[in-house]
Amino acid sequence: xxHSVLSGMRPTxxxxxxxxxGALLNWIKLQEEDYERFYxxxxxxxxxxxxxxxxxxxxxxxxxxxxWLAFGLxxxxxxxxxxSLVKEHAELFLLLAMITPIGWLERVPSYKDQxxxxxxxxxxxxxxxxxxxxxxxxxxxxxxAFVPVGMDQVAHLEFTRELVRHFxxxxxxxxxxxxxxxxTEVPKILGLDGRKMSKSYNNAIYLSDTEQDTESKIKVxxxxxxxxxxxxxxxxxxxxxxxxxxxxxxxxxxSEIKESCxxxxxxxxxxxxxxxxxxxNTLRPAREKRAYLLxxxxxxxxILIEGSKKASIVAKNTLxxxxxxxxxxxxx
Ligand code: TRP
Numbered sequence: 239x240x241h242s243v244l245s246g247m248r249p250t251x252x253x254x255x256x257x258x259x260g261a262l263l264n265w266i267k268l269q270e271e272d273y274e275r276f277y278x279x280x281x282x283x284x285x286x287x288x289x290x291x292x293x294x295x296x297x298x299x300x301x302x303x304x305x306w307l308a309f310g311l312x313x314x315x316x317x318x319x320x321x322s323l324v325k326e327h328a329e330l331f332l333l334l335a336m337i338t339p340i341g342w343l344e345r346v347p348s349y350k351d352q353x354x355x356x357x358x359x360x361x362x363x364x365x366x367x368x369x370x371x372x373x374x375x376x377x378x379x380x381x382x383a384f385v386p387v388g389m390d391q392v393a394h395l396e397f398t399r400e401l402v403r404h405f406x407x408x409x410x411x412x413x414x415x416x417x418x419x420x421x422t423e424v425p426k427i428l429g430l431d432g433r434k435m436s437k438s439y440n441n442a443i444y445l446s447d448t449e450q451d452t453e454s455k456i457k458v459x460x461x462x463x464x465x466x467x468x469x470x471x472x473x474x475x476x477x478x479x480x481x482x483x484x485x486x487x488x489x490x491x492x493s494e495i496k497e498s499c500x501x502x503x504x505x506x507x508x509x510x511x512x513x514x515x516x517x518x519n520t521l522r523p524a525r526e527k528r529a530y531l532l533x534x535x536x537x538x539x540x541i542l543i544e545g546s547k548k549a550s551i552v553a554k555n556t557l558x559x560x561x562x563x564x565x566x567x568x569x570x
Contacts (some may be wrong), residue, residue, distance in 0.1 A: 239375060240272060240273055240274050241273055241274070241383040241385060242273060242274040242275070242380050242381055242384075243268055243274070243275055243382060243384045243385065243386060244275075244277070244278075244376070244377055244382035244384075244385055245261070245265060245272045245276075245278075245385055245386045245387060246277065246278040246279065246280040246283070246289075246321065246376060246386040247279065247297060247302060248280045248281075248283050248284040248543075249279050249280070249284050249298040249299040249301075249302045250288060250291075250298065250419075250437065251280055251301075251316075251437055252302070252305060252444050252445065252446045253304075253305040253306075253440065253444065253445055254435055254436075254442035254443055254445075255427055255435060255443050255444075255482075256427045256429075256434070256435035256436065256442065256443045256446040256515075258305070258309060258445060259387060259409060259424070259425055259427055259443045259485060260388060260424045260425075260427065261386070261387070261424075262305070262306060262309055262311070263309075264318075264420075264422045264424075265277055265306075265311060266285070266309060266311055267387060267422075268386060269310075269311070269312065269315045269316060271296070271363075273384075274317075274380075274406075275315065275316040275317065276316070276317045276319070276380045276382065276549060277306070277311060277316050277317070277318050277319075278318070278319045278320060278321055278376070278549070279299045279302060279303060279319070279320045279321060279322050279542070280373075280376070281295055281299055281320060281321050282321050282322055282365075282372060283321070283324045283369065283372060283373065284298075284329075284557060285365065286365045286366040286368075286369050286372075287352065287361060287366060287436065287442055288353055288360070289363075290360075293442075294305075298568045299320060299530070299542070300535050300538050300539065301382050301446070301534070302541055303318065303541070304528050304537050304538055305343055305445050305570070306318065306532040307526060307527070307538065307541070307552050308445065308524040308525070308527040308528035308531060309383050309445070309524050309532055310524075312330060313541045313544070316544040317541060317545050317548045317549050318465055318541060318542060319331040319543075319545035319546040319548070319549040320543075320546050321376065321552075323542070323543065323546035324379075324546055324549050324553050326379060326381060326549050326553035326554060326556070326557050327372070327375050327376060327552065329368065329554075330375040330378075330379055330557060330560065331375040333370070333560060333564065334360065334371050334374060334405065335368060335371055337401075337404060338368075338371050338401060338404075340367075342400065342485055342530065343367050343368065343370060343371070344367075345492060346369075346370050346393055346394065347393050347395055348369075348393060348394070349366075349367070349369075350392075352366075353514075355402075357366045357459060358447075358526050361402065362434075366435075370394050370398070371401070371402075373394050373397075373398065374397065374401050374402070377398055377417050378402060378414045378417070378556075379552070379553050379556050380549070380552055380556070381414065381415055381451075381504055382417050383415060383417060383418065384417065384418055384419075384420040385417050385418070385420060386389050386420040386421075386422065387417075387419055387420070387421070388421075388424060388523055389421065390420065392419050392421070395418070395419045395551070397418060398416075398417055399416040399417065401494070402414045402415070402416045404553060409563040410563075410566055413559055413560060413563050424471065424480070425484065425485055425524045426481055427481065427482070427485075428456065428460075428478035428481055428482075428556075429441030429442055429478070430442075430443070430455055430459045430460060431460050432460035432478050438470045443455055443456075443509070443517070445521060445525060445528055446525075447530065448483070449518045449522075452514055452517055452518055453514040454519070455476060456479070456510045456513055456514040457480075457507075457510055457514070458518070459478060459479055459510060460478055461477050461478065461479045461506045461509075461510070462474070462476060462479075462480075462499070462506075462512040463500075465499075465505075465506055468502065468505035468506075468507075469502050470498065470502060471499070471500050471501060471502045472499045472502070473499070473500065474495060474496040474499045474500065475496075477499070479509060479510055479513055480492075480495065480496070480499070480509075482513055482517065482569070483495060483509075483512075483513055483516075485564045486513065486516040486517050486520050487512065487513065487516050491512070494514070495509055502506060527538075
């Protein structure tokens, strides 16, 4: 039997280069390998800290799915679905909640971190405390062996593994397998201000940006502070602009830029112009596809609805097994 991989993203907004190159490209790469693939919009997870924005959820989900499709996620190769359209996620979450020790939840590092970052008003709810339980349900529903995620999600995966062991022991049957994170090398993508690229820092370049937006953003991007004047030599490897060149510019040109930066024969203005042009050239096909898809939101919705139907078949089977294990009966 083929192994399954599964991953999800919260629909909190449009995807920026950090999300695209940090996560989505890995998902897409896995389409070339011999796995069953499940990729989903984690809309209930977005509610745990973003209930105030619930009215934007549908639009955000469509835009995120359009970004995925525009970049090359294919419904023929991957089951692309929406968490809230597969109600079994809620049922499994509820059953798992019955055996989850509260202490384990309070110990998950992101619980305290997020609480400190987002404040009490967004995080003192029962759903937020249960975030890792819902995430576990998402993963084990499809018996995923591997979960392609970033480092920030590893503690959640560890939680899931512990919960799987606890569940299997409690019911006396190995219903679930322990999923492993699939950490792939993620290029370092710095934002316009030199910090990590992030929506909340307001320093990101989006697939949805126009070519002009991209140019003006790159123009004011933070570069090597050693280069106050054009005649000051710089160190490309320590410059956020060059980090992006490494992704969007071919190797020969990159070495040339590195050299010209270190002997101050190229200025930041020119270097950035080249970068903006290369980003725009690289993203152009995906940007066009995205714009096209967003004129046909029904088409995108249908992909998600059909994907959710496929996911539901697997999910129903799993719940039958779970009910069998818990109640010795899967009928009720
Ligand atoms: N917690 C993940 C994030 O913030 C989103 C997510 C929800 C997820 N359920 C998942 C990721 C299951 C992988 C598997 O990015």
